[in-house]
Amino acid sequence: MAYDYAKYLRAGKIPHIWCPGCGYGIIMKSIIRAVDGLGMNKDDLVFTSGIGCASRLPGYIDANTLHTTHGRSLGFATGVKMAKPELNVIALGGDGDMTAIGGNHFIHACRRNIDITCLVFNNYIYGMTGGQYSPTTPKAARATTSPYGNSDNQFDIAQLAIGAGASFVARSTTYHAVPMEKLIKQAIEHKGFSVVEIIAGCPTGYGRKNKLASPAGMIEWQKANSVNKVQWDKMTAEEQAGKFPIGVLHQEEKPEFIEAYDANVGLS
Amino acid sequence: MAKEVKFLQGNEAVCEGALYAGCTFYAGYPITPSTEVAEILAARLPKVGGRFVQMEDEIAAMAATLGGSIAGRKSLTATSGPGMSLKMENLGYGYLTEVPCVIVNVMRGGPSTGLPTGPGQSDIMQAKWGTHGDHPAVALTPSTVQEQLEETVRAFNISEKYRIPVILLTDEIIGHMREAVNMPEPGDLEVVDRKRPTCDPKDYLPYKPEADGVAPMADFGSGYRYHITGLNHLEDGFPSNDGKLAQADEIRQEKKITDHYDEIVVVDEMDTDDAEILVFAFGSTARSAKEAIKMARAEGIKVGLFRPLTIWPFPDKHLQKYKNKVKRIIVPEMNLGMAILEVKRVMEGTVPSIEGINQIDSEPITTITILNKIKEGK
Amino acid sequence: MAKTQIRLSGSGGQGMITAGIILAAGAAVFEGKKAIQSQSYGPEARGGASKAEVVISDEEIFYPKVMAPDVLVALTQEAAEKYSKDLVDGGILILDDLMVKEAPKGNWKIYTMPIIITAAEKVGKAMVANVVTLGALNEICGLVSTETLEKAVLSRVPKGTEELNKNAILAGIELAKACKAEGGCCCGK
Numbered sequence A: 001m002a003y004d005y006a007k008y009l010r011a012g013k014i015p016h017i018w019c020p021g022c023g024y025g026i027i028m029k030s031i032i033r034a035v036d037g038l039g040m041n042k043d044d045l046v047f048t049s050g051i052g053c054a055s056r057l058p059g060y061i062d063a064n065t066l067h068t069t070h071g072r073s074l075g076f077a078t079g080v081k082m083a084k085p086e087l088n089v090i091a092l093g094g095d096g097d098m099t100a101i102g103g104n105h106f107i108h109a110c111r112r113n114i115d116i117t118c119l120v121f122n123n124y125i126y127g128m129t130g131g132q133y134s135p136t137t138p139k140a141a142r143a144t145t146s147p148y149g150n151s152d153n154q155f156d157i158a159q160l161a162i163g164a165g166a167s168f169v170a171r172s173t174t175y176h177a178v179p180m181e182k183l184i185k186q187a188i189e190h191k192g193f194s195v196v197e198i199i200a201g202c203p204t205g206y207g208r209k210n211k212l213a214s215p216a217g218m219i220e221w222q223k224a225n226s227v228n229k230v231q232w233d234k235m236t237a238e239e240q241a242g243k244f245p246i247g248v249l250h251q252e253e254k255p256e257f258i259e260a261y262d263a264n265v266g267l268s
Numbered sequence B: 001m002a003k004e005v006k007f008l009q010g011n012e013a014v015c016e017g018a019l020y021a022g023c024t025f026y027a028g029y030p031i032t033p034s035t036e037v038a039e040i041l042a043a044r045l046p047k048v049g050g051r052f053v054q055m056e057d058e059i060a061a062m063a064a065t066l067g068g069s070i071a072g073r074k075s076l077t078a079t080s081g082p083g084m085s086l087k088m089e090n091l092g093y094g095y096l097t098e099v100p101c102v103i104v105n106v107m108r109g110g111p112s113t114g115l116p117t118g119p120g121q122s123d124i125m126q127a128k129w130g131t132h133g134d135h136p137a138v139a140l141t142p143s144t145v146q147e148q149l150e151e152t153v154r155a156f157n158i159s160e161k162y163r164i165p166v167i168l169l170t171d172e173i174i175g176h177m178r179e180a181v182n183m184p185e186p187g188d189l190e191v192v193d194r195k196r197p198t199c200d201p202k203d204y205l206p207y208k209p210e211a212d213g214v215a216p217m218a219d220f221g222s223g224y225r226y227h228i229t230g231l232n233h234l235e236d237g238f239p240s241n242d243g244k245l246a247q248a249d250e251i252r253q254e255k256k257i258t259d260h261y262d263e264i265v266v267v268d269e270m271d272t273d274d275a276e277i278l279v280f281a282f283g284s285t286a287r288s289a290k291e292a293i294k295m296a297r298a299e300g301i302k303v304g305l306f307r308p309l310t311i312w313p314f315p316d317k318h319l320q321k322y323k324n325k326v327k328r329i330i331v332p333e334m335n336l337g338m339a340i341l342e343v344k345r346v347m348e349g350t351v352p353s354i355e356g357i358n359q360i361d362s363e364p365i366t367t368i369t370i371l372n373k374i375k376e377g378k
Numbered sequence C: 001m002a003k004t005q006i007r008l009s010g011s012g013g014q015g016m017i018t019a020g021i022i023l024a025a026g027a028a029v030f031e032g033k034k035a036i037q038s039q040s041y042g043p044e045a046r047g048g049a050s051k052a053e054v055v056i057s058d059e060e061i062f063y064p065k066v067m068a069p070d071v072l073v074a075l076t077q078e079a080a081e082k083y084s085k086d087l088v089d090g091g092i093l094i095l096d097d098l099m100v101k102e103a104p105k106g107n108w109k110i111y112t113m114p115i116i117i118t119a120a121e122k123v124g125k126a127m128v129a130n131v132v133t134l135g136a137l138n139e140i141c142g143l144v145s146t147e148t149l150e151k152a153v154l155s156r157v158p159k160g161t162e163e164l165n166k167n168a169i170l171a172g173i174e175l176a177k178a179c180k181a182e183g184g185c186c187c188g189k
Helices: A023-036 A052-058 A071-083 A095-101 A101-110 A157-164 A175-189 A201-208 A215-224 A257-265 B012-023 B033-046 B060-068 B080-098 B124-129 B143-164 B172-176 B243-256 B285-298 B315-318 B339-347 B368-377 C016-031 C077-083 C113-123 C124-139 C146-154 C162-181
Strands: A047-049 A064-067 A087-092 A119-124 A168-173 A193-201 A226-227 A244-249 B005-009 B025-030 B052-053 B074-081 B101-110 B113-119 B137-140 B165-171 B178-182 B225-227 B269-270 B279-282 B303-308 B309-312 B330-334 B352-357 C006-011 C036-040 C049-057 C071-074 C092-096 C109-113
Touching: A023 A052, A023 A119, A023 A175, A047 A071, A047 A101, A052 A064, A052 A087, A052 B225, A064 A071, A071 A087, A071 A095, A071 A101, A071 B052, A071 B060, A071 B243, A087 A095, A095 A101, A095 A119, A101 B060, A119 A157, A119 A175, A157 A168, A157 A193, A157 A244, A168 A175, A168 A215, A175 A193, A175 A244, A201 A215, A201 B285, A215 A226, A215 A244, A226 B025, A244 C092, A257 B052, B005 B012, B005 B143, B005 C016, B005 C162, B012 B025, B012 B033, B012 B074, B012 B101, B012 B165, B012 B172, B012 B178, B025 B033, B025 B060, B025 B368, B033 B074, B033 C124, B060 B074, B060 B080, B060 B101, B080 B101, B080 B124, B080 B165, B101 B172, B124 B137, B124 B165, B124 B309, B137 B143, B137 B368, B143 B165, B143 B172, B165 B172, B172 C036, B178 C016, B269 B285, B279 B285, B279 B339, B279 B368, B285 B303, B285 B330, B285 B368, B303 B315, B315 B339, B330 B339, B330 B368, B330 C124, B339 B352, B352 B368, C006 C016, C006 C077, C006 C124, C016 C036, C016 C049, C016 C124, C016 C146, C049 C077, C071 C077, C071 C124, C109 C124, C109 C162, C113 C124, C113 C162, C124 C146, C124 C162, C146 C162
Parallel strands: A047 A064, A047 A087, A064 B225, A087 A119, A119 A193, A168 A193, A226 A244, B025 B052, B025 B074, B074 B101, B101 B165, B137 B165, B279 B303, B279 B330, B330 B352, C006 C071, C071 C092, C092 C109
Antiparallel strands: A168 A244, B005 B178, B101 B113, B137 B309, B178 C036, B269 B303, C006 C049, C036 C049
């Protein structure tokens, strides 16, 4: 029997705004299966987002949902979580939202290790505004603002999160819908700040300009270039070139921010 | 029993007011001359079950303040000039989404980094017009340390009652000076809590106003699952591109404040009954104005004080009483002429002369400066 | 008592701002007078000339800052020079004789006394120079009762330093008495 997504979706809010072939629908379904699989109570579930295509997702989900300003998802999420730590807070946004305009909030949320699950939808482009290059757009790639090819360097979101102190960091792709669901579950269950970077295709904003127009082709690309972390670690640098690792990339136990704060100030 | 008297710094009195009003969350970023508010609440909030967080920047501080309120806590942040500029983005979000909270702006001198340790009153237009788009604004301007406490409580009350961020617009002089304060006991001052829904969660519409123009607000996690967005939205909270409905909703938001002018706008009027000259002064400048008026009165000059404790909404109705009555209005302010623009808007053509005293040299406007101006036209 | 405007100055870290707060709080809380304390902030936390200002009056105080001080205390040469410029004619100038080698010139009643040395050697801690200052200042100007001064000091100092601070007040009072007996220009040596 097909999985019933409707119980986590808001009636009457679909169709969504995403283009045909966009990977975000796959991610939304993985998120729903993950929270459902964990048996989470919708009343205790909070989604926050910033601005962009990814950030429209909370509007479709039947939970406490907060669609904020560009890049500020984590700031609002921090306030909600500190006011009511018993809530499960999932903050999400795109590559531009989380690592450009929201980059400062992202690294400091990692450093603080507050118990929030952060999902970064990485489609290598600013989609909602029509395809401008973002901090993750590959070098030489075309975007409406890099008509001669991108001169800028790329952020590796997962490495950025590890470097900034996140205690759980994973990466997945929209090709890996089932493993993605498991990684999101692990991220939610992890006590501390967890990041899952999810590679997704934007056929409209990125694909058309970079000879990858077919949505299926973009998913094929994800499959061909992603390597499981275990295997990745056995590869030489030459073998790794042009590819990226997926799976749990980093996990450690360290004090969670609010627990540490409460213990310090005598609240716990 | 005599009230407890404490000798408090202005910024300290803001904290006492916040705690009295039931504030249990503060998110901020250090900035002179407001930092004492953060330092004191960092120590005091945990003792009342509250939490404090120092965020990575002013933008995040404003975001977290709103987030704390959305989850049900009365939330405060404090800042000054440059920080206030950074807060504007999310302050606008707070207006459109109607999230109560209080923002303290301890005004300092100059644009940009300016004169960080000196006083100013140059942010009063920012308090009304600083963020983009149309929205109502409420800003309060205390003149004494006692009022720092009481107006902070009032700021929370207005914020909770009308679901709106409220700015406490104080300045470095009041923020840093120390004065005796009669500490209110529980029950002495009114404390208002936001309306929360009592309906079945299925029927909850987060932006469906009641008769007062304000909708009940549910805490996140209280069983009322709903959507908040900074896009123009319908009564159910979901975005809509319908310009007509957006216009109607923004007009409703303006009206929820203007319709309650009498409850929100407070003005201290002294010696105005027979006044031929009116001094319009607020914040620390009003202290010098008051003394100047007492001195001028002793010399037989018919001058009175018009001191708004609510600068936004602007006290139009109070001021209009003096149309075709006073001969001069003097507006001393530590900026190059801001409140005077509003005074002129309300009074132009009904008062022969409206004159400013403007000073931005990091020094307060003195009693003598104002007294001399009063006497000038004699 | 009419309005008295007092300026306490020295270098940052000498406790002059704390002294100002103690004096104003004493007048306001324990004697029901009107009192305001204010200060000017510079960017430096330590060193540099620093001042606290106190206005005490029986009537409401409007303008919160000192317009022109009736009394100036200066614990450093720099402060003495910088902050005496607007001291009123006939005003009182209290100087530390170790740090202020040359008293500024003006038509003032000048009291030079060993405040810092007394704190360090007689009371036993240089840190209480600000409280010695308060004892001396209050003895000369009669701003609040000695009892009030003691209560105000004890309400603002760390636990366990009560005796030390009481001694500091008394030492300040003694300094001022000796200085007055010598007609003001005593140097205590």
